[in-house]
Amino acid sequence: MANILNVKIFLWLSFSVIFLANGLNGDRITEKIYQRIDEGFSCFRRLNGTHQIGCSSSQSGNVGVVHYLEKKADFDWLLETGPDAPYVVLLPPDLFRREHLMTLKNSGKIAGVVVLNQTDTITLRNPAPKPPYSNDLTCPNKITGLYKEDAFSSYCESNPWNPAGDGLLFEDFKFPIYFINETKLNQSCYHKFNRPIEGTPPSYPLCAIELKAFMWAAVDTPTCLRRGRLNMMFNPQPSEYCDPLGNVNIFVPVLAANKSDGPVANRSIIFVSARMDSASIFDGLSVGADSAITGMATLVAITDMIYQFKSNIRDGDIQNVFLVFFNGEAFDYIGSGRMAYDMKNPSQSPLIGLEHVKYWIELGSLAPQAGTKVYLHTDPKSRNETEVDTKVKDLINILLKNRGNLTTESVDASIPLPPASLQSILKKDLSIPGVFISNHKSAFTNQFYNNEWDTFQTISSYKLSKHLAEVARTVSASIYELATGKQMPSNFQVNETLVESTLECYLVNANCSLFNWLLNGRSNLAAEGVLPTYVGVSHGDGAYKALSLRTRHLLAMISGETLDINKTGCINSDHNEIYHYYWLGESESNNASGTCYRSTVKTSHAVSPAFEIENYDWASGEYSSWTESRWETFSVRIFLKASSLQAVSIFVFGVVVLLLSFAVTYWVETNSVLLFPASPEAVAC
Amino acid sequence: MDIERLKNDSKLVLCRKYYYGGFAFLPFLWTINAFWFSRDAFYKPHFEEQHQIRQYVIRSGIGALVWLVIFISWTCVFQINRASWGELGDQLSFVIPRGIP
Numbered sequence: 001m002a003n004i005l006n007v008k009i010f011l012w013l014s015f016s017v018i019f020l021a022n023g024l025n026g027d028r029i030t031e032k033i034y035q036r037i038d039e040g041f042s043c044f045r046r047l048n049g050t051h052q053i054g055c056s057s058s059q060s061g062n063v064g065v066v067h068y069l070e071k072k073a074d075f076d077w078l079l080e081t082g083p084d085a086p087y088v089v090l091l092p093p094d095l096f097r098r099e100h101l102m103t104l105k106n107s108g109k110i111a112g113v114v115v116l117n118q119t120d121t122i123t124l125r126n127p128a129p130k131p132p133y134s135n136d137l138t139c140p141n142k143i144t145g146l147y148k149e150d151a152f153s154s155y156c157e158s159n160p161w162n163p164a165g166d167g168l169l170f171e172d173f174k175f176p177i178y179f180i181n182e183t184k185l186n187q188s189c190y191h192k193f194n195r196p197i198e199g200t201p202p203s204y205p206l207c208a209i210e211l212k213a214f215m216w217a218a219v220d221t222p223t224c225l226r227r228g229r230l231n232m233m234f235n236p237q238p239s240e241y242c243d244p245l246g247n248v249n250i251f252v253p254v255l256a257a258n259k260s261d262g263p264v265a266n267r268s269i270i271f272v273s274a275r276m277d278s279a280s281i282f283d284g285l286s287v288g289a290d291s292a293i294t295g296m297a298t299l300v301a302i303t304d305m306i307y308q309f310k311s312n313i314r315d316g317d318i319q320n321v322f323l324v325f326f327n328g329e330a331f332d333y334i335g336s337g338r339m340a341y342d343m344k345n346p347s348q349s350p351l352i353g354l355e356h357v358k359y360w361i362e363l364g365s366l367a368p369q370a371g372t373k374v375y376l377h378t379d380p381k382s383r384n385e386t387e388v389d390t391k392v393k394d395l396i397n398i399l400l401k402n403r404g405n406l407t408t409e410s411v412d413a414s415i416p417l418p419p420a421s422l423q424s425i426l427k428k429d430l431s432i433p434g435v436f437i438s439n440h441k442s443a444f445t446n447q448f449y450n451n452e453w454d455t456f457q458t459i460s461s462y463k464l465s466k467h468l469a470e471v472a473r474t475v476s477a478s479i480y481e482l483a484t485g486k487q488m489p490s491n492f493q494v495n496e497t498l499v500e501s502t503l504e505c506y507l508v509n510a511n512c513s514l515f516n517w518l519l520n521g522r523s524n525l526a527a528e529g530v531l532p533t534y535v536g537v538s539h540g541d542g543a544y545k546a547l548s549l550r551t552r553h554l555l556a557m558i559s560g561e562t563l564d565i566n567k568t569g570c571i572n573s574d575h576n577e578i579y580h581y582y583w584l585g586e587s588e589s590n591n592a593s594g595t596c597y598r599s600t601v602k603t604s605h606a607v608s609p610a611f612e613i614e615n616y617d618w619a620s621g622e623y624s625s626w627t628e629s630r631w632e633t634f635s636v637r638i639f640l641k642a643s644s645l646q647a648v649s650i651f652v653f654g655v656v657v658l659l660l661s662f663a664v665t666y667w668v669e670t671n672s673v674l675l676f677p678a679s680p681e682a683v684a685c
Numbered sequence: 686m687d688i689e690r691l692k693n694d695s696k697l698v699l700c701r702k703y704y705y706g707g708f709a710f711l712p713f714l715w716t717i718n719a720f721w722f723s724r725d726a727f728y729k730p731h732f733e734e735q736h737q738i739r740q741y742v743i744r745s746g747i748g749a750l751v752w753l754v755i756f757i758s759w760t761c762v763f764q765i766n767r768a769s770w771g772e773l774g775d776q777l778s779f780v781i782p783r784g785i786p
Binding site for chain 2: 056059214215216217218219223227230231234235241
């Protein structure tokens with residue numbers, strides 16, 4: 001009896017020792033095999049009326065042996081020798097170009113691509129690809145533009161607006177592509193295990209990587225929407241396959257506009273607009289510094305100026321000024337297309353229709369990249385009408401007259417508009433006199449149009465905010481003159497600090513003091529960084545993206561009047577047709593209690609009308625038809641991969657052991673009488 | 686149920702019920718019938734109802750086989766063409782696959 005007890009204690013002890021030896025943290029086996037990499041941004045799938053673009057992995061993820069392509073010559077070794085296919089290639093940003101991607105795609109040896117963004121240890125800058133570099137088309141947004149099928153449609157082919165555009169954004173890849181800020185990957189994975197030495201392939205074990213980015217949608221927008229609809233009916237776990245791109249347009253009627261004021265006079269409102277979104281291949285990487293933010297920041301400054309003289313606006317025959325921030329413009333003019341549709345649609349009975357627009361001024365890219373000259377673009381199609389042409393000339397003359405220290409040039413009247421929201425507006429009503437203000441005459445001076453490298457780093461200059469302020473002053477002064485017929489008095493000044501802090505918040509660090517002030521210290525941003533401007537998807541109504549929310553509050557602060565009421569009173573005030581109430585500037589750390597702002601800032605849906613119109617012809621290109629596929633996870637992990645010979649031999653060994661154990665068990669079973677003689681105690685039972 | 690305990694006439698009644706039941710687009714009844722009564726139909730020593738049972742078993746077997754061919758051909762046609770049928774393909778699917786045409 002004592003013996004048995006001893007055996008039990010011994011067994012228990014030895015098990016404990018084994019557990020202790022394995023460590024008390026209880027790691028799972030997966031954690032011992034795989035090492036997760038979380039610093040990645042993935043390419044994903046988008047769909048339009050006719051195509052799918054972007055990337056997708058297989059459902060269980062794509063696995064490949066890691067191979068670093070440092071220079072062009074490395075491609076040859078990989079494609080000709082490279083015995084360990086499939087590979088996942090690591091590319092420095094400058095090699096992430098169309099020609100190379102197409103070679104890799106067509107080679108069939110590739111399971112995925114990782115763009116490795118390694119900060120240079122000496123310069124501390126990120127090695128951006130050599131400019132100009134853009135993954136958009138050479139003629140962005142042409143399909144839904146104003147000049148789709150007329151005499152001006154060929155202009156862009158011979159004089160592309162975006163000559164650097166390689167169209168990679170619109171390519172369909174069957175493998176995942178990641179953008180990773182991580183240096184360990186190269187050092188501890190590729191250099192340690194996989195680097196071929198003098199062309200000799202490395203030996204196993206090799207460092208492999210698993211990229212997971214499985215997309216649910218396929219084919220095109222009508223297909224994935226239909227599948228979502230059918231799925232909702234039958235599937236026990238219903239879900240959509242894709243969602244329309246869209247968010248909100250934000251607009252500020254400078255003077256309160258409501259229906260009780262009586263009908264708005266035709267051609268009595270000045271519109272000033274800019275876009276606030278851009279795009280890139282990778283999810284979460286779209287700063288859009290010059291693609292969007294320079295124009296947007298200028299419009300913010302203009303808003304601030306116009307509020308200084310808003311009491312003078314109705315001195316002449318102008319009744320109001322509207323400041324509009326469009327969203328989703330990078331994807332075939334989602335925001336402006338929708339607003340033009342709503343303003344033209346009698347069934348919506350819009351308070352302000354297109355017939356009320358007197359002038360339309362749009363701000364495009366404005367960073368002083370190639371000189372500080374600013375160009376005024378107009379549309380030759382609408383200027384065919386003498387009446388419109390006269391008004392456009394008036395508008396240009398007033399802008400030129402108020403240019404101050406700015407050098408401005410009016411672009412030849414026969415040249416069509418560059419990609420601009422104004423195109424969607426004119427598409428619906430050619431009698432609107434409009435001007436598009438930008439920093440380029442022919443091709444974009446923006447070196448990274450709609451690209452992940454369009455960041456503060458590439459447009460940063462000492463004169464940036466001064467230049468934008470100057471443009472804002474010119475436009476504001478012109479609006480003043482258009483409205484009142486008089487010169488703007490010099491006491492109205494641009495708030496340059498506002499321009500600077502806007503640029504800081506949108507381009508350098510979204511955890512800035514201005515944004516924190518606007519959100520009462522509850523910005524909920526984990527770390528320093530920039531918020532992406534990509535329009536994203538709209539799940540249901542009023543879904544705000546982080547950036548739209550901040551922009552709306554910023555405009556509420558600029559355009560709002562402060563009210564002397566407490567927080568509860570402010571928050572509970574009736575949000576009505578004209579006014580919304582905002583409680584801003586509360587801060588526990590600064591002991592600031594906050595202020596109530598009453599503002600006319602409004603939002604409108606920026607979702608393409610294509611998703612509302614019944615029986616819309618998806619191939620027509622009338623409106624944007626972009627959707628984004630749904631996905632479950634993005635994940636990247638590395639592990640050591642044994643050679644297939646080793647893997648197979650381990651498996652075979654396992655099978656042999658299994659069979660052997662069957663044989664032994666059988667043998668023991670048949671000879672049990674000999675092996676275990678019946679004990680006298682058992683007999684006694 | 687152990688049909689061996691049934692009397693031969695009851696076996697015939699049962700076999701006939703399964704045979705006629707199969708016409709209501711229930712090929713599984715025919716399949717079961719063909720296997721279940723094959724011993725009585727072909728291997729048992731002769732008894733009075735054996736001839737009729739054998740007929741039902743043969744016909745059920747043929748019916749089941751025809752259904753099997755139809756099923757397999759339809760599955761092949763559907764799987765090959767689902768993607769190219771577009772909307773029809775989705776409407777005929779119970780679970781629409783993700784990520785592929």
